Amino acid sequence: MPKECRRKSSKDFGFSVTGINEASRLERRVAAKSSQICDELIETAAQIAPSSGPPIVMDAPRVPQVTITPEGGGCSREMQQEDWDRAVDGTLRRKLSNSSISSTGSSAVESEDDLLSDNESKSKGIVTLEHLVDPGESKPPWWKLKTFVHWPFSVSQRKRINWVQLAGHKGNFKAADEGTILKKFSENEMQCFEKLRNDALLPFVPGYHGVVEKDGESFLHMTDLLANFDLPNVMDCKMGVRTYLEEELVRARERPKPREDLYNKMVEVDSEGPTPHEHSQRGVTKPRYMQWRESMSSTNTLGFRIEGIKKSDGTCRTDFKKTRSKRDVIQVFKDFVGGNVNIVKSYLNKLTEIQQALKTSEFFKRHEVIGSSLLFIHDHTGNAQVWIIDFGKTTALPEGQTLSHDIPWQEGNREDGYLWGLENLIHTLESVSSAAGAETSSSVTKENSQNTETHSQ
C-alpha cells in the first residue's frame, strides 16, 4: 500500500508547471483526483499556505502525497517527512556495504552499520523531485560547470515535481530546467556518457549535458526522457543475465558481509529463500541476493527482467520479482501496451534499431554492461520510444579485450548476456504482437459475423 507522508505545503500540488514535465502535472492531477480526502486537504492547504514564499511545514494531518492504486500489492514508495528533511539539507546519501558497488558509481567501503534499509532507499514509482534552484534566486552563484560552458537552469517557481522513477535509489534524481533532470554523479556513468558522444548508441541514450555541482555535490545533467510525452506509460527492463559486477563477487568471497536489509527483502518475497545459515545470521551477501533475484525473475532464463511499470492512469507496479516465465512476461507487456498492436510494432522497430546499433557500437564492444535498463515509453498519441539508461555499473574492459554479449557468463569472462537478452525481448514482443493481432482479427471476425447475422435478419 502507498505509504503516507506529510505534506510540506500546498505548493507540492499547487505550483504552476509550465516547463519541465507537463505530463507529471497531469499525472499528479489524475493521481490526486483519486483520493477525495487528498483533494480536501489540498484545498485546506491552499487556503492556509500563501501562494508564494517559503514552504510551510504542516505537521498534521498525515496524508498520501500521491495516491497510486497499485495492482497486487503496494508499489508506490513516497517521500516521508524524514526523506524531505534529508533531501532538502542534502544529506540523503546512498550507503554502501563493502560488498556493494553503487550504481551511482562509488565503490566506497563502509561498515554494515552504515547501511540504509533498502525499504527506505529504493524508489518504487512516483517520486518527488526537489528542484535545486530556489524560487526567487536570480543567479546561480553556486553552480560550477565542470565540463561544458552552458548555463542550463533558469529561475523557477517550481520547487518540487512528481516524477516517475521505476528503479534505482530514491534521492538520486533532482529536477532541473525544462525537459532535463539531474542524476547523482557517478564517475563511471559520466565516463560512459562522454564516450557515448561519438558512438553508434548516441541516438538511444538520454541527451547528456555535462556535470554540474552544488554545495560540493555533483550531478549528471541529462534529458528527461518523459518530457515529450503526454501522460506517458513507462516500463523499465533491466538487461542481461547478470546484475552484479564480477568484482562484487570477488569482494564478497574475500570478505563476506551479510546484509540484513537484503535478507529482509528476500524473506518478504520468499520466506524459504535464505539458507538455514542465512536465516540464523539474518543476513545475505549482495551477490547472493542479486543471484537469487536473477533466479526468481526472468534474468537467468530470458536475459532481461521487468523492474517496474507506470501507466498513464497513474497506477504503477514494481512487484515483478517473481515474474519469470515467458508467458507471464508476455502478459505484463500486453497489459502495459493495453493490447495496442501498433505500439508493440513501434517498440519492435525501436528494439531492432537498438540491436543494430549495439552490433556496430565500439562502446558496447569494450564494456561490460551490468544493471543497465531499456526504458520503454509510449503515450496515447502513438509515440513509442525505447532508450538505454543507467550506466552506473557499465565498466570498461582492459585494453584490447572485447565481449560478444551473447555467450554464457563464466566467472572471469565478464560476459553480460545483453544481446541474448535483447534477442529474447524481441521474441517476447513478437509474441505479444501476434497475440494482440490474433485477438484483433478474432474480434473483427466476430463483429463481421454479427453484422452478417444482423443483415440476414
Ligand SMILES: O=P(O)(O)O[C@H]1[C@H](O)[C@@H](OP(=O)(O)O)[C@H](OP(=O)(O)O)[C@@H](OP(=O)(O)O)[C@H]1O
Ligand atoms: O531491485 P532490488 O531487489 O531492490 O535490489 C536492488 C537493485 O538490484 C539495485 O539495482 P538498481 O539500482 O539497478 O535498481 C541495487 O543497486 P546497485 O545498482 O547499486 O547494485 C541494490 O543494491 P544495494 O544498493 O547495494 O542494496 C539492490 O538491493
Ligand SMILES: Nc1ncnc2c1ncn2[C@@H]1O[C@H](COP(=O)(O)OP(=O)(O)O)[C@@H](O)[C@H]1O
Ligand atoms: N533520463 C531519464 N529520463 C526519464 N526517466 C529516467 C531517466 N533516467 C532514469 N529514469 C527513471 O529513473 C529510474 C532509475 O534510473 P537509473 O538510471 O536506473 O537509476 P539508478 O542508477 O539509481 O539505478 C528508471 O527506472 C526511470 O524510471
